[in-house]
Amino acid sequence: MDFKDAYKWVNLEFILEGFLVTLEVAAAAIALSFLIGCIAGTVRYMKIPVLSQLAAFLVELVRNLPLLLIIFFTMFALPEVGIKFGIVQSAIIALTVFEAAMISEIVRSGLNSIPKGQVEASRSSGLTSFQTLWHIVLPQGLRRMVPPLVSQFISLLKDTSLAVIIALPELMHNANIVIAHNFQTAVPILMFAAFLYFVVNYALSLASRRLENRMA
Structure with a gap:
């Protein structure tokens, strides 16, 4: 294991550049998939x-298709019918489509978890279906959705690594390039990549707990 060569600034900077791409793609996909899924x-x-x-x-x-297939379809199949995106855009679209389907189930389950009696009582008091949803069902449902939503967002962040297959210059793509120049750096480079994933995902978990406590 060559820690000295692995942790040269030029290598770390290159990997951090990839990590920035990972965060940008994940942030865009989270925002879009959350909106569409809701x-x-x-x-x-x-x-x-x-x-x-x-x-x-x-x-x-x-939901019944592998994410890797959706990434391939977005990058290689759509251009065949005249719809072409860049590598970053293809990764964002593929992740958004896949995660939106997952999030929609979380949202639907969260809304359905609210007792029917509350909905019926709200409707009988004169509230419309939309008012019942907005004032009664959604506030309670959101509290129950937070943990699974955050878990899904964490999965999304990790799933960005699958886009290495279309040469997205994200964290694992850049890490692999560094390792290819010196296989002795494999362990320390992968340790550094794991550390970066852990820091962000753990931060999301902490934020989720605080949000749950505030909404309780």
Whole structure:
């Protein structure tokens, strides 16, 4: 193991540049997938005719496909029909599509976990379906969604490493390049990569706990 060569600043800087790409891709995919997932989950919960069935079909379709296949499809299949994206955009789109399907199920389950009696009482008091959702169901459902949502976001951050297959210059891509120049640096470089993943994911976990405590 060559720690001295592995931890040269030029290597660490290169890996940190990749980590920045990882964070940027993850942040964009988290924001987009959360928005789309919330919409899809809410549509399914409210059982809106046609839209609910369409959302259910798309969610089940995506959930039963491997993320790697979706990444390949976005990068290599879409250009065949005239839809072409760059490497970063392809990674963000693929991650967004996959994670939005997962998040929609979390949202739907969270909303469905609210006792039906509360919904019926709200409707009988004169509130519309939307008002009941906004004032009664959503505030309570969000508290129950926080832990699984954060777990999904952590998974998303780790899943960015799969985009190495399309040469996304993210953390593991750059780490592999450093290792390829000197295989003796493999262990220390992978330790450094693991440390970076751990720091961010652990920070997300702590933030989740604090948010849960505030919402309790």
